[in-house]
Structure formats: C-alpha cells, structure tokens
Amino acid sequence: MNPKGPHRGNNLPIKNVAVPIPQTEEWLKLIKNLKTLAVREDASDAHIYRNALIEYHNRHFPGNPALPLTHWTKDEPLSEAAEEKLSKESSICPEKRSMPDYGHMNVSELEAALNKRFLPDFEQSVIRFFLRRKRRCDKENE
Numbered sequence: 001m002n003p004k005g006p007h008r009g010n011n012l013p014i015k016n017v018a019v020p021i022p023q024t025e026e027w028l029k030l031i032k033n034l035k036t037l038a039v040r041e042d043a044s045d046a047h048i049y050r051n052a053l054i055e056y057h058n059r060h061f062p063g064n065p066a067l068p069l070t071h072w073t074k075d076e077p078l079s080e081a082a083e084e085k086l087s088k089e090s091s092i093c094p095e096k097r098s099m100p101d102y103g104h105m106n107v108s109e110l111e112a113a114l115n116k117r118f119l120p121d122f123e124q125s126v127i128r129f130f131l132r133r134k135r136r137c138d139k140e141n142e
Contacts, residue, residue, distance in 0.1 A: 034048050034049070034052075099123060099126070100113065102126055102127055102130045103130055105130070106134070107131065107134050107135060107138065110127055110130055110131045110134065111131065113127055114127045114128070114131065
C-alpha cells in the first residue's frame with residue numbers, strides 16, 4: 001500500500017468526510033501531533049486519520065464485548081409463564097399475530113385502522129402504503 005494513501009495511483013472511489021474539531025488547545029495540540037506523525041512516517045494526514053478510524057473501529061466493533069444474557073440460559077427451557085406469554089397472540093410476538101387484510105379495505109376503513117392506539121410501526125407503514133395507493137387510484141378515477 002502506498003504510504004501516502006490507498007487511493008493514490010488507482011481508481012478507487014473516495015468518500016470525503018468532514019469532522020468539526022473544536023478550536024481548543026487540547027485539540028490543536030492533537031492535530032499538530034498527528035501532522036508530526038504524518039511527516040515522520042512520510043504519510044498524508046488523511047492516511048493517519050484513516051488508520052485512526054480503522055484502529056477505533058477494530059477496538060469497538062461490534063459493540064459491548066460483554067456476554068449476552070442468553071449466554072447463561074440458552075440451553076435451559078423457558079419458564080411456564082414465558083411459554084404462556086409467547087404462545088398468546090400479542091404485540092410481544094408480532095409474527096404470531098395475524099394482520100388484517102388492509103389491501104381490501106377502503107380509504108375510510110384504512111383511516112380508522114390507522115387511528116388505533118398501540119399499532120406496531122410496521123403495521124402503520126402497511127396501512128399508509130395502502131392509503132396512498134387507494135387515494136392515488138381515487139384521484140386517477142375522478
């Protein structure tokens with residue numbers, strides 16, 4: 001890899017990113033030190049910044065390194081209460097809940113359905129989709 005940057009000498013697309021830096025002594029000193037590193041390593045400032053981003057990403061991705069709570073219970077059966085709750089049709093387990101056939105409803109029925117309380121976001125988006133579609137068809141038929 002070219003020390004002046006991976007994009008030199010090839011046709012890779014470049015994504016430029018601007019990051020606001022506060023004009024404080026601490027930040028100005030950091031930028032000055034990064035420029036000194038770039039000169040010492042015969043690299044561009046952008047190369048140093050990219051490497052810093054890569055190092056940050058490698059240290060922090062994918063997130064919290066703690067074990068998930070399910071690690072301790074993955075082989076244990078669910079409690080009776082949990083089984084009962086999951087077996088019922090509820091908003092906790094939406095894949096088990098049947099959704100009305102919004103495609104066959106008229107505009108007023110869709111508007112009434114959209115005004116229901118505690119409607120899951122996915123269901124709201126489905127209703128809005130059919131509402132837009134029905135209204136567009138109504139305008140074209142006028």
